Every structure is written in C-alpha cells, then in structure tokens.
Amino acid sequence: MNLDLSDEAIEYARQASRALAAAGGDQLAQLAEDEPDRRAGLAEPVLENLGAWELEPRTSALELEAAAALCRSAGYWALAYPVAERLARPVDLAADGLVVVAGPVPAAAIAHLDLRWVAVTLDGQRSSAIAKPGSEPTRTSLFVSELELSAIDDDGAKDVALGLVLPSWTLLGMLDRAIDLARAHVGVRTQFGRPLSAFQAVQFQLADAEVERMGVEVLAKYALWSVRNGGDDALADALALRVAAAEAADTVFRAAHQLHGAVGFCDETALSWLSRYSQPLRRLPLGLSAARERLTELLGRRGLTGLYCEPLGAEQPLDASPV
Template identity: 65%
Template sequence: MDPTAREALAGPVLADLGAWDLEPAQDADSLEAAAALCRSAGYWALPYPVAERLAVPTGLDADGLLVVSSTRPSAAIGGLEGRWIAVASDGTRHRVTGVSDPGPAFVSTLDLEPLDADGISDLPLALTLPCWTLLGMLDRAIDLTIAHVQMRQQFGQPLARFQSVQFQLTDAEVERAGLDVLAKYTLWSVGTGSPDALDDALALRMAALEAAEIVFRVTHQLHGAVGFCDETTLSWLSRYSQPPRRLPFGLSATRDQLTARIDRRGLAGLYTPEREAAR
C-alpha cells in the first residue's frame, strides 16, 4: 500500500463512524468505545494509527499522541499528515516537526521539538490503547488458525483432530484470553484515574508482548510454510503486528521500566488492603 493513501482510504471512514468524536481521556463510555474500536482495527489489520489518534492529549492542539523511545524516536505514521505530539516514558513531550520516508510497516523516524515535561499523565492511556489493537490482532490470528486446521486435511482427517494441534491452540488461546481479561482491568484502572494506572499499563504492555510472541509462534507453526506467504492473511497480520510490538520499546525494555517503577512493592491489583477498605 502507498503510505500516502492511508489517510484518504481510512480517515473518512473512521470520521463517518464518529471515531474522532470520542473522548477516552474524559469519559468512561468513550474509553470503552475507543478500546473496542482499537481492537476492531487490530482484528482487520487496519493500516492506520487509530489508538494513537484516540490517545490525543486534552488541551493540546494535536491530532494524536505517540509514545516514543528517547533514543531514535520512531512511529508508524509514515505518509500521514497531522499535528503529532510525542511523549517519552519520563513524561517529556515534544512536537513532531519532521518525519522520514517510511520504512517497513509505515515506520518512520521522527524529528522532535521540545514542548514541556507534563506528559506523565498521558502515558497510561497512550500505552493501553495500542495493546487493545494488538489484542485484536491476536483474536484474528486465532480465528484464522482455527479455520485453517479445520479445513486442512492430513492422513485423511482435519488437522484439528490431532491432539498435538489441540494442545498448541489451547496454549495460544490461554495467552489471548488472559490478555483479554488484563486489558479490561487496565482499562478500568485508566478510566478511574488510579494512581497505579501507569504501572498497570506497563504490565499490560508486557503481557501483550509475551502473548503476541506465543500466539504468533503457534499460529505460524500450525499454518506451516504457507503462513509466511503473502497469499495468507496471517502473514500480513503478523507483519503489521511488529510496530506495536517493537515501538516504543520491546519486551525487555518494558520489563525494565515496570521493575524500576514498582520496585519491591509489586502491582496493586484489585484486592489490595487499601482498595478493600475503600469498599
């Protein structure tokens, strides 16, 4: 796809759906709708940064928010016009003043101009919504693989009849289902303004990356060699899952950031003494 055609193809459709009328940072219903939209965008591998557009900070003249690494900031916005704000994990915000020519999966390096250091409160939502996009991709990968093993015949019966295939699919589905539950919890944490929302968002990202690694490994194995051919939807889905899995930081860096934040106290969760007392 021509990167410059993305806005013309996807932008008007999303606008007609009322996507840009949502205010997930302000309204609980909008937050749930935004998460559902991101999940659907991931399911269909929509080549458009829906989560980043919906995470736009309140009170800033911007079209979207990008969480970036402090080293070589990059994002999958190649070929798109717009006023973008970039925020680093320490809360420093920058305006995006330039974008390089897009590489694979529309990823471009960004030229940044310092703005302020008030972005720490933007991070929970901006980290959570892309995880919903990735969850949608895992939904689709599982669905595609179930359809494939039910159709594909080996030794006179569908692959789905083999116990080893069933075990592999079960492992993948357990990861996907667990991520589904954690994503809903994190959405509640972000929506209620919990002081632990950023910790929860980082934990969600870590879980999403771990789940994606397992789900895509299993689904590629069960598709066989054809799963790496562009004739199959799984190949495209796997390819376009790379930006949300690698940007702004991968699994090891996510673990490091989460560990540095929670230290020895651990994650709060639903059933801490303070929350039980509040009930």
C-alpha cells in the same frame, strides 16, 4: 470492580468491525502498503462515519470503552492506520494524535500522514513530533519513521498510560484474528484423512495460544479501568499490560505460523499481513525486554497492585475521576 465493557461499547465494536470489513477488510493494509499516500484516504472515511474522532476517552468512561473497542476492531483487520494514537490525543494541546516514545532514536508508525503529532516520553516530557522522510520501502518500514522532536513541556504524565493502553487493545485485536485464522485453517486442512483440528498436538497449541490471548484480554480491561480511575498505579498497570501483550503475541503468532506452515509467511494469507503489521505494536515504544526492565524500575520492591487487592465485595466504579 466491573471489568466488562458496556453493551454500547461492544455493539460499537461490532459495527466498526463490519464497516471495516465492508470497506475492504484485509485489503486495506495491502492497498495502503502498495500506495502509501492513500493511507489516510483508505481509513479515515470509514472512521469518520463511525464517529471515531468524536469520542472523548479522557472525559467519559463509556467513550473510553468505545475507544478501546474500536482499537480492537482496527487491530482485528490489521488496519494500517494509527487509530489508538489518534484517540489518545491530548486535550490541552492542538494535536491530532499522541505517540509514546522511548530510547535515543524515537520512532512511531505515523509516516505518510499529514497530521499534528505530540510525542510523550515515559517520564511525561511532551514534544511536538514530525516524521522524518525514510528511505526504506513501506513493506519493510511498516510506516515506521524516526521522529524529529521539539520539546513542549513536562505535563504529559497522564498521557503516558492512555498512550500505552489503547495500542495494546489494537494488538489484542490482532491476537483475536490470529487465533481465528489458525482455527479456520486447521479446520479445513487434512492429514492422514483427518482434519488437523482433530489431532491433540494441534489442540494443545491452540489452547495454549488462547489462554495467552484471554489473559491479555483480562489485563487490557483492568488497565483500562486503572487509566480511567486515574490512580498512581495507572502507568504500572499500562506497562504490565504492554509486557503481557508482547509476551502473548510471541506465543500466539508462533502457534499460528506453526499451524499454517510455510503458507503462513506468504502474502496470499491474511496471517502474513497480520503478523507483519503487529511488529510495530510489539516493538514500539519499547520491546519486551526493555518494557520488563522499565516496569521493574518503576515498581521497585512494592509489586503490582493487581486485580485482587480489594476486599471481597468492594466496588470501584469505572466512572471515577477523569484522566
């Protein structure tokens, strides 16, 4: 089992990150929040130039990796646009994107977008979805709106895992950026004549945060392989990634905010925007406790298959059966 992304996917992510930085980087989220109706216009031209909507992650292992890498780049810049949800679109329905929903009040961060949406529950029930008009300002709603659903069918079992995994790659990109911002901050700030990065307590905080981030990265790659392999464990692996990413986000953002101090909550810093726009990904469709409960119900007493179930030397190619 080779969990490393292909060189093509890595290079695609590098080019995507450069394109987003050149288009405005951190300012893209700020502009979208100030003028919500420009949300699509700010992001879509860049994504179209990157060929994002030409990717077919359900049919090609290489394009699945490229889609995940693109989601990570979008997360790194806290792009206020549902890249993962659009890449997870179903292939058998006329739709522009897919959102996974749960609970009595389904919601998703798809406000101010004139697109055709399909929502799928964790049980595989698919519905057409329309974002309801909200009364909250974008600063507090973060483009999240309640959804009006109209049931279509119950053929969405294979949609759920992909719909959970790709947004987790977006959150992984946000964790990458939070670590980078924290490192840069403690490298330039001084205390008692020394940079903050020279203090052991700061080094320990950064090390703990980086361990959490690295763990999510490995699980994200494994869950991507599991989705591509199309086995019975794909949903469990996607939920496990969801839980791990939410747990890591708590640790990473807590450390980043502590190391930044009060300035980390001011909009003059990129960390403030990154932290706020990570909230929908951390809370929807399930918060941490609800995701743990759902994973426990799904697994029962059998447990996760995991990375180390295969005999040593056993190889399972990424390009197995399609999603």
